[in-house]
Amino acid sequence: MNVKKISLILLGGVAALLLLAALLAPRLLGFSVAQLDDAVRVATGMGAKLACSGRFISGFEPSRIVEDLASYSPANRLLELEYGDDRVSATLLGMGRTSAIYREGLGCTLDIGDTGPLDRVRVTPVETNGEEWPLGSSVSSIDPVLQERVEAMLAADNRAGLQTRALLVVQGGRLVAEAYGPGIDAQTPLLGWSMGKSLTAIMLGRLEHLGLADTTATPVFSQWQDDERAGITMEDLLQMSSGLAFDETYAPGSDATEMLFNAHSASDLPLASPAALDPGSHFSYSSGTTNLIARWMHDRLGGAQANLDFFRNEILQPLGMAHTVFEMDPSGVFVGSSYIYASARDWARLGQLMLNRGELNGQRLLSEDWVARAATPNGSDNEPRYGYQFWLNRGGASPRYPQLPEDVFLMQGNRRQRVMISPSTDTVVVRLGWSASRYPTGENFARLLPGS
Structure with a gap:
């Protein structure tokens, strides 16, 4: 031939x-x-x-x-x-x-493009010890009754095809139950998807506590200083009420898919987005705004190495998060909207930090005022049940999860990733999995609260 x-x-x-x-x-x-x-x-x-x-x-x-x-x-x-x-x-x-x-x-x-900044970054591992969780890796506080319930819930989820991969409960600051699916254990880093938005906000909160950030200053970016975006504040970005036009639908060619799967710099597209509404007036969920926050921190701290060092020294090491990876885009900026992998125990550490109003392992990382603002409803005209990159149970005409206490707030991610923070019951619940359909968050988590 x-x-x-x-x-x-x-x-x-x-x-x-x-x-x-x-x-x-x-x-x-x-x-x-x-x-x-x-x-x-x-x-x-x-x-x-x-x-x-x-x-x-x-x-x-x-x-x-x-x-x-x-x-x-x-x-x-x-x-x-x-x-x-x-x-x-x-x-x-x-x-x-x-x-x-x-x-x-x-x-x-x-x-994609020049990935040189990533090749030059040097990673210092987080130091670990055998102290009791959350400081270290030891767990001696398992409640046998709750442990049995968690194991049964994970098994039932997976018989129903919900693919729950990790389920963990913290009460009174102690890890009291945890269960894992096949091939996964307490050290396995799992993708949180949009739960990373909450971690990005926590990083900004740490910067504010150190006097390096102001959520009210304008303009956030010099590129916005001479147009209608000049009035957007960092708080508007945190509350998803910036007014920027951004297509969050996950379809071929949308802003979100271009940003995550085709761009050299994930923040370039939202940085160039025009203003569509007045800042603060309307809630519109946008992964682009979170990546703008990550871009601002990248510029403020001075590049990929400085950002990684800050993340390691100011978040990971103090919290004892030894099984967490925060991925960068090809330009060397953290993809704050989506790409954080962490073990269930590490996700729980973040939840406990918020439950403790900014303090964990004897260190204050966030001000109590910042944590309170993060869990306060926004002032938008359509969806107040969202704080600083955290979903709130309160603030609207009805609770987001009627089965759960009103003061609950959550990290939430695609495929039904959840970290629930419940101040009134002193409880944190972590659920990691891969559910393509609805997950019974309210019903299941209510069964894991004290007295249930």
């Missing part, structure tokens, strides 16, 4: 694949043929990034990674994922090759 004939066969195969995609896409794959280019870029970017982090941070097998990706779109089953010693590449129907690279202590980053 000559070269010309082979080329015609190959071209015919590609044409057939494109025709197949065009026929299947609207009904089976979840996007139209007009979105094919965007869909390929999103699928391969998402596939490479999540597969890399899932493999090298969480230690997942490729089969689990494929199922996790397919929960977002059946098209992801068509991804070809190639695993190397420190990277993963992805193609879809032979198109859109994208790769993500793993760096010890930094996690995985898409290989």
